[in-house]
Amino acid sequence: MSGADPEPIHVAVGVIRQPDGRVLIARRAEGSHQGGRWEYPGGKVEAGETIRDALTRELHEELGIRPLELRPLIRVPWRYADKSVLLDTWEVRRFAGTPSGREGQPLRWVPPPELARYRFPAANGPITTAAALPETYLITPDVPGGERHSAFVERLRRHMAGGAELVQLRLPGASATAWRRIAADAAQVAREQGARLLLNGDVALARELGTGVHLPAAMVRALGERPLAASSLVGASCHDARELDQAVALGADFAVLGPVRPTASHPDATPLGDAQFQALIADVPIPVYALGGLGPEDLPQLQGYRAQGIAAIRGLWREA
């Protein structure tokens, strides 16, 4: 039909990591499409190639390395004025060889928080977000009855010091006063520990404290537009395809989809199951964490489905 989009160009893209987390970027040749901008290395999938074949070939041609461990990261469809692309992005966690710019392109290893400073093609935003988000998203349990607030915040500090980089403060049982106090302390601890904190459902307090915000599904629907600037994280809770669409339309940085498996905190909710989770996120162009009955031991499986990682209360919060 006239006016219909031509098939997008399928592009295999690699987010190549060092064990210390740094990510490899390359500068596109002047004169090429999106020339002069930085990119994640990769190139067009050729007829008859699988995406893994294509990425393996491209990384050999452009960098002289061989990927040894790959996992699907995110698929970003994008329409430029002159062409449409589908950036089929994979994370390369291990590779053989030392990358060099075999086509003369400059290369840089960049710590994830610094990626946002580079000028990438317009399609790359979600890839950079995915590259900079960790694979676990810790959601706090309520403060146990009888526990002092300071003890709870101390426990939060230990989790952050122990590697929890992304944390949602969610205290459904707290009074308004306790919520404000604990949120302020948690924001301070997050700053000290270099962790990113998101407050559940409280945009005003997130603005005041300079934290991110995590939006329950009903708030995503009600808001219609992103409530915080690009420098603060906006997460969104989703349960189905429609809510995922709403989260993307809102401009959320990432979504959480669940429950994937049965969970003690929501015994009445019907779990999606692994197959449905995988199908639902296949073409969601923002990172998605899997929630519900999951722990670190489930990470490889869920990441194989293209999940950013797992979100959990019980699965990630240690009482000790």
Ligand SMILES: Nc1nc2c([nH]c(=O)n2[C@H]2C[C@H](O)[C@@H](COP(=O)(O)OP(=O)(O)OP(=O)(O)O)O2)c(=O)[nH]1
């Ligand atoms: N490799 C790569 N391509 C990207 C990124 N972002 C983005 O919009 N693109 C676009 C630019 C191009 O239109 C297309 C990929 O093309 P490419 O130039 O890498 O393709 P290729 O390696 O096969 O090169 P060539 O043989 O066509 O010269 O996707 C990115 O981060 N990495």
Ligand SMILES: [Mg+2]
């Ligand atoms: Mg290329």
